[in-house]
Amino acid sequence: MTHWLILPIVLPAMLAAFMVLAARYHLLIQRVLSVAGTLALLMLAVGLFWQASDGTVSLYQLGNWAAPFGIVLVADRLSTLMVLLTCVLAVPVLLYAIGSGWDNRGRHFHPLFQFQLMGILGAFLTGDAFNLFVFFEVLLIASYGLMIHAGGQRRLRAGTQYVLYNLLGSTLFLFALGTIYAETGTLNMADLAMRVATLDAADGAGIRVAAVLLLLVFAVKAAILPLHFWLPASYAEAPAPVAALFAIMTKVGAYCIIRFYTLVFPPDLEITQGLFDVWLMPAALLTVALGMAGVLGAKRTDRMVAFSVIGSMGMLLAAVSVFTPAGISAALYYAIHSTFAAAALFMLIDVIRSRRGAAEVSFVDAPPMTGGALVAGMFFVAAIAMTGLPPLSGFVGKLLILDAARSADLMWWVWATILVGSLIAVVGFSRAGSQIFWNAHQRAETPVEDDAAAPVVPEGQGVLPMVSVGGLLALLVALTVAAGPVTRVLEATSAQLFNPERYLSVVLTTPGKEISDDHGEDTHGDADGSGYATDDQGADAAAAPEKDH
Amino acid sequence: MELLVASAIGVLTAAGVYLILRLRTFPVIIGTSLVSYAVNVFLFASGRLALNAPPILRDGVEVYTDPLPQALVLTAIVISFGMTAVVVMIAVGSYLSAGDDLVNDPDTLAGTKNAEPSQRGGGKA
Numbered sequence: 287m288t289h290w291l292i293l294p295i296v297l298p299a300m301l302a303a304f305m306v307l308a309a310r311y312h313l314l315i316q317r318v319l320s321v322a323g324t325l326a327l328l329m330l331a332v333g334l335f336w337q338a339s340d341g342t343v344s345l346y347q348l349g350n351w352a353a354p355f356g357i358v359l360v361a362d363r364l365s366t367l368m369v370l371l372t373c374v375l376a377v378p379v380l381l382y383a384i385g386s387g388w389d390n391r392g393r394h395f396h397p398l399f400q401f402q403l404m405g406i407l408g409a410f411l412t413g414d415a416f417n418l419f420v421f422f423e424v425l426l427i428a429s430y431g432l433m434i435h436a437g438g439q440r441r442l443r444a445g446t447q448y449v450l451y452n453l454l455g456s457t458l459f460l461f462a463l464g465t466i467y468a469e470t471g472t473l474n475m476a477d478l479a480m481r482v483a484t485l486d487a488a489d490g491a492g493i494r495v496a497a498v499l500l501l502l503v504f505a506v507k508a509a510i511l512p513l514h515f516w517l518p519a520s521y522a523e524a525p526a527p528v529a530a531l532f533a534i535m536t537k538v539g540a541y542c543i544i545r546f547y548t549l550v551f552p553p554d555l556e557i558t559q560g561l562f563d564v565w566l567m568p569a570a571l572l573t574v575a576l577g578m579a580g581v582l583g584a585k586r587t588d589r590m591v592a593f594s595v596i597g598s599m600g601m602l603l604a605a606v607s608v609f610t611p612a613g614i615s616a617a618l619y620y621a622i623h624s625t626f627a628a629a630a631l632f633m634l635i636d637v638i639r640s641r642r643g644a645a646e647v648s649f650v651d652a653p654p655m656t657g658g659a660l661v662a663g664m665f666f667v668a669a670i671a672m673t674g675l676p677p678l679s680g681f682v683g684k685l686l687i688l689d690a691a692r693s694a695d696l697m698w699w700v701w702a703t704i705l706v707g708s709l710i711a712v713v714g715f716s717r718a719g720s721q722i723f724w725n726a727h728q729r730a731e732t733p734v735e736d737d738a739a740a741p742v743v744p745e746g747q748g749v750l751p752m753v754s755v756g757g758l759l760a761l762l763v764a765l766t767v768a769a770g771p772v773t774r775v776l777e778a779t780s781a782q783l784f785n786p787e788r789y790l791s792v793v794l795t796t797p798g799k800e801i802s803d804d805h806g807e808d809t810h811g812d813a814d815g816s817g818y819a820t821d822d823q824g825a826d827a828a829a830a831p832e833k834d835h
Numbered sequence: 836m837e838l839l840v841a842s843a844i845g846v847l848t849a850a851g852v853y854l855i856l857r858l859r860t861f862p863v864i865i866g867t868s869l870v871s872y873a874v875n876v877f878l879f880a881s882g883r884l885a886l887n888a889p890p891i892l893r894d895g896v897e898v899y900t901d902p903l904p905q906a907l908v909l910t911a912i913v914i915s916f917g918m919t920a921v922v923v924m925i926a927v928g929s930y931l932s933a934g935d936d937l938v939n940d941p942d943t944l945a946g947t948k949n950a951e952p953s954q955r956g957g958g959k960a
Contacts, residue, residue: 416907423914430921434928442929446860447938449922453867454855456918460874460911467904468881 290337291346291359294330294369294407297323302400317384320396324376327403331366331373338366339775341782343792345413352798353413354477360413362789363779364618368410368541371622372534374761375629376403378754382633383527385750386640391436391525398435401428402531409538413793415466415473418542419459422507426452429535432528433520444523451516455506462499469493476793478550479786482557490557497551497558501566504546507539509599510566511573518580521592526636529588530629536599537621544606544614548783553609563695566607571696571703573600578707581714587638587647590718591631594672594711598624601704605687608694614780616686619773623679623765627671630758634665637751638722649718654726662723664755669715671762674708679765684708686773840880847873860926860936864919871915878908 301323309315337344338361346359361369380399382388389395405425412418430452434445467473469492470481485493502513509517517536521529551558577597584590602624605617635647638661645652655661667678674680684704691700765772782788847869854866882901890902930936 416910420910420914423918427917427921430925434925437928437932439929439932442925442932443939446922446926446929449918449925450855450860450863450867450938453915453918453922454870456914457867457870457874460871461877463907464874464878464881464904467878467907468883473903 288344289346290330290334291344291361291411292348294327294334294373294411295359295404297327297330298400298404298407302397302404305397305400306394313390316396317389320380320399321384323400324373324380324403327407328373328377331370334361335366335370337361338363341778341788343789345792345796347796347798350798353793353796354472354474356798357417358413358474358793359411360476360789360793361411363775363782364541364545365410367618367775367779368537369407371537371625372403372406372410375534375625375758376531378757379527379530379629379633381757382530382751382754383525385748385754386526386636388436388525388527388636394431395435398428398431399531401425402432404428406534406538410541413475415475415478416463419456419463422459422538423456425535425538426456429528429532432531433524435525435528441523441525444519448516448520451506455503458499458506459503462496462503465492465496465499469496474793475545475549476790479552479790480794482550482555485557487556494557497547497561500546501543501561504539504542505566505569508536508543508603509539509573509596510603511569511576511600514573514576514596517596518589518592521595521632522586522588526633526639529592529632533595533625533628533632536595537602537625540599540602540606540617540621543603544617544783547609548614549786549789552784552786562607562609567604567694567696567700570600570603570607571699573597574604574703574707576600578710578714581711582717584714585649587635587649587718587722588632590714591628591635591672594631594715595624595628597707597711598628598672601684601687601707604700604704605690608690610690610693611777611780611784612686612693613690614783615773615776616683616690618776618779619679619686619769620683622772623671623683623762626758626761626765627668627680630664630668630755630762631672633751633755633758634661634668637661637755638665642722647722649721651725652722658723658726660752662719664752664759665719665723667759667762668755669719671759673711673715675712677766679762679769682766682769836884836886840876840884844873844877844880847876858937858939860930860938863938864922864926867922868915868919871911871919875908875911875915878904878911880904 301319305316305319309319334344341363344361345353346361347353348357348359350356376399383395383399402425405421405423405428408421409418409425412421430445430449433448434441463473466478469485470478472478472481482493506513506516521532524532547553547558547562551561553562574597577593577595577600580593580596581590584593598620602617602620605613605620607613638655639647641655641657641661642652671678671680674684688701688704691697691704694700851866851869851873854862854869857863857866882904885898885900888898888900889896890900890905892899892902926936
């Protein structure tokens with residue numbers, strides 16, 4: 287057992303605590319530490335991804351307790367992929383926050399950022415359902431702080447909504463976990479998978495309720511149609527780098543759906559029949575429709591992008607709910623793509639906002655912005671990616687989804703919704719681009735005398751923000767160019783998801799400390815003798831489950 | 836016993852949901868607190884209800900109650916307590932900066948940003 291697996295969680299936690307305690311009033315030290323920590327996380331993530339890329343499932347037993355009793359972290363292809371995606375996103379977002387001065391507009395940006403990363407990475411790595419809840423809370427608490435970073439009336443109002451909505455989501459999660467525990471007596475995901483598979487379908491009302499409740503919780507996170515209300519205001523009002531980082535948060539919901547419903551409630555399980563083809567697929571398609579209608583109907587660019595995020599989550603979940611290996615790998619490709627595209631758009635909109643003066647991001651006529659050509663070019667590229675026009679990765683992702691949907695019952699509905707939705711999104715984004723970049727030039731030809739009113743590039747909007755946006759766009763281009771190899775990796779990932787035997791055996795049969803018969807001596811000491819197991823811990827082994835939670 | 840616990844969870848949840856559907860932050864926060872109390876009791880019940888039984892497994896103990904839900908409830912209580920404190924702080928901040936304590940979408944306020952807030956704040960609670 288190596289300790290690499292716990293480092294993506296421990297490192298940001300320690301770093302954040304250190305920054306709060308020791309470098310509270312030193313922005314420069316915080317910036318240096320934060321960037322260094324995020325880069326270290328990126329390297330760790332690459333290492334873990336490399337380790338899992340041959341199909342290895344690595345296990346980390348916290349406190350060396352064996353699986354059903356202790357908490358485990360599991361790194362398989364899917365979780366390391368998501369960890370890598372998070373870390374790759376975090377670097378440009380952090381650079382943007384530093385370059386644009388957002389981290390200086392309120393306190394504690396960097397510690398909260400690190401806590402947010404800790405929560406997200408923990409949620410991807412954990413193999414225990416209750417631990418997943420705890421990491422959800424970690425990432426939510428950090429996101430509450432980040433969401434209202436820098437304050438302001440509209441942001442606080444949106445923040446209140448966001449917190450209340452997620453508070454309810456957490457409560458629902460607890461209800462789901464309570465139901466699961468009452469039905470199966472375990473919360474370890476692998477153990478759950480074994481026990482759910484042996485349940486009698488005729489007697490499975492409780493576990494079916496639990497499965498639906500869990501799906502609702504993850505649908506709140508993923509902003510699926512009836513539960514999407516928190517997203518537009520939160521994402522539009524959040525500080526730009528935070529909104530860009532939040533692009534991964536909706537994917538946490540999608541990840542949990544993929545993880546739980548391939549491992550614990552697999553598609554061929556009789557108890558949860560119909561959950562996907564009857565309920566999730568129509569909800570996902572309606573989400574696409576609503577997101578794209580929102581893109582067309584939004585009065586401000588930031589809201590337009592927020593609605594395009596909803597639309598892209600709809601497409602992602604439509605691909606997931608086909609529930610074939612091809613569908614899952616298409617969904618993963620689209621998840622990577624839409625994370626980068628949404629993050630780039632949110633940051634670009636912040637650039638536009640700071641350069642347009644009083645007009646901000648509304649669709650009103652305004653004088654042309656300084657350096658408008660570069661911003662316009664970047665917006666054009668990002669919009670092409672987001673709406674899924676060729677040649678960028680959005681198009682490839684959409685092709686994969688449409689191809690995977692051929693095996694779905696609702697195939698024609700999927701095709702019609704996605705294609706018409708994309709068309710609407712193209713119209714919406716073209717309108718935004720023409721209004722912001724072209725109408726400005728038309729206005730500028732008419733003589734404008736009050737030069738003092740013309741916005742200038744504000745302080746701090748230098749090269750670094752544009753470099754970070756450019757980096758994200760470069761990642762999108764790379765994702766397009768390397769679509770073949772990436773797709774092969776993703777196919778291997780979804781193949782592993784649909785054959786969970788290895789995951790189950792690694793989690794459940796790896797020895798560790800156990801609760802033994804009477805005296806509680808720990809008998810199955812780990813072979814390589816990691817320093818966690820001490821004898822006096824073992825002596826009180828009866829209380830093992832308590833300790834671990 | 837079962838009836839008492841079940842109806843307590845049900846009544847708490849119903850009252851909580853009713854309050855959450857209000858338009859102002861104070862009742863909504865009270866509502867979320869009620870729902871989180873309900874879920875705490877529910878988590879207790881998920882380990883089956885056992886009266887006067889110790890939560891430990893040990894030789895000679897035949898009747899015991901499941902210790903795991905109690906640990907889960909402890910975690911859940913701490914988290915929901917902290918979350919409620921956070922939401923109270925953010926709601927107070929929102930109230931102080933906006934002048935009203937509605938939980939509506941800020942976009943609906945966009946047109947009336949400079950209008951006097953008392954008009955919107957004076958509706959029925």
